[in-house]
Amino acid sequence: MSDEKPRWLDQPRNVTHLVYVLYAACLTVLLAELGIDKHAHFAFENLFGFYAAFGFGAYVVIVLAAKGLRRLIRRPEQYYDPPESKQPPQ
């Protein structure tokens, strides 16, 4: 492992750069909205940045809701194993 040459992505600084590129892309497509006609089917679609806000918001809701769900439904990996195949803890 030690003789492996370090990769560009191994540098946390470079990952941060990538994230900034992503933020810049977000800003670009947000501003691009000013130049288009949305052909909206629903009135709320015409709000500026509707898709951007919905994408961000939906994502956060999904992830945080799933974290909550995990408290309810998480079980050990051997939960369903038949009793005879369960190994006693070492």
Add this chain to the structure above:
Amino acid sequence: MTEFLLNPAVILILGSLVLPFLRDWPRRLFMLALPIAGLVLLCSLPMGAAGEVEVFGLHLETLRLDRLSFIFGLIFHIAAILAVIYAWHLKDVLQHVASLVYAGAAIGAVLAGDLITLVIYWELTALSSVFLIWARRTERAYRVGMRYLIIQVASGVILLAGVAWRHAKTGSIDFELMALAEPGAWLILLGFGIKCAFPFLHNWLQDAYPEATVTGTVVLSAFTTKLAVYALARGFAGTEMLIWIGAAMTAFPIFFAVIENDLRRVLAYSLNNQLGFMVCGIGIGTELALNGAAAHAFAHILYKSLLFMSMGAVLYRVGTVKASELGGLYKSMPWTTAFCIIGAASISAFPLLSGFVTKSMILTAVAQEHLWVVWLVLLFASAGVLDHSGIKIPFFAFFAHDSGKRCDEAPANMLIAMGLTAALCIGIGIYPQPLYALLPHMVDYQAYTAAHVITQLQLLLFAMAAFAVLYRRGWYPPEIPALNIDSDWIYRRFLPQAGHSAMRLASQLQDGAQRLATSAWQTGLRHAGVDRAAKLSSTWASSAMVWWVVLLLGVLLLVMLPL
């Protein structure tokens, strides 16, 4: 009868039975030739009904080719060819035979012109596909396979019951649009619904697919559920209930997918979510919506196969697809990583990839019906797809924190299969017109408008930004070795335990009743002045026993005599 044999399904099913008698290269070439021959035949067959057979006074139409059955037959053949290439290296002939019989049965089912033919092929898909799970040859796979088989066969039995009921009521076994006016149609819908993984009927999918073999899961992911989508599109297009069922299917699996550790199980949840889009489109039932459902099924089979192939390659090389044990694999498997990202971006519906040109047809069809709640649910689910399939799968397998695991790149045949599938995903995304031309209805639809591209990019890029924020702040749920219970808990844990408790209660009641009876008997004996238990436990002469038996038989004879 010869006309009956001129069916791609028959070629695949009968042809695959020859495979065990061949070795090495002849076997490989033959198993690739079978789906190709089927495809050539499919393309050369005339439109309309053929292969008519009379069985038990029923007129069966074993082959019906129209635009709807053609596009499903076509993509099933393509999926079968890609799966054969992906499994090229495999020596286990059982899996090759099972895959081809399964593919053939699925093709036969979509080409079926009547409900009886459909039921026969429907059950054959269940019976053949279970071997792709059992082929792992472990105790665990055996149990999973049994659960899978029971549910799949049950779906066929319910379907058959519905067909019989419908035949008794209407005298028809035609596989056409059905109204939910009689119980037979409801049973048929239930049979379809089980295979299509409707909510609460879905869990066989997440249970079984991740437990199949490396190559088996790729095959499984293509056929069963899309056969059910075809059957719904044929039998129940425009059934309003399906809009809501479909919307529910798009939404609920995403929460499970976010916290699932087994990456092939994440893909199974994601598959369920994608089916929701198709079911929703079928429920809408307009020409655009049905085109959207068919197109999305076509694109979905490809990118879902591609994702399962990439995770299969990881499983093959590393031995696990648990997210908690992976990471940093891009260093070892750069090609697999690239193909996985193409699949992930396709399912997330990035512009220039296949999901973008197909999913939007369904969303547009929903919007045209002014169903804003459903539309928002589908949009919400689209952000969810980006999370679990678009980001989670490639990120945690190939990037995230380096697990230190190093392995070889996937075998050449797997890379070729992934490369071809990825090329199709990109090709459909860039140039969707040939796919649109194959759709069941002639509809003018333009995917690439400035508004569509910009709004879709906003949705996806801002959702990616949300991931970046959550992950870097440590708020994203960590990958931990655990399992999550789902509705399978009801039949794997609750019902068995409830049954167990009921049995225990019954035996306790029985014990109590026995104790009570014994003590009452003994009290009675004591009152009668007889020594405890002496009466029953004393030894009796055999002759006394014989007399009792004679007496009993005599009484019986007297009772029976008047009859």
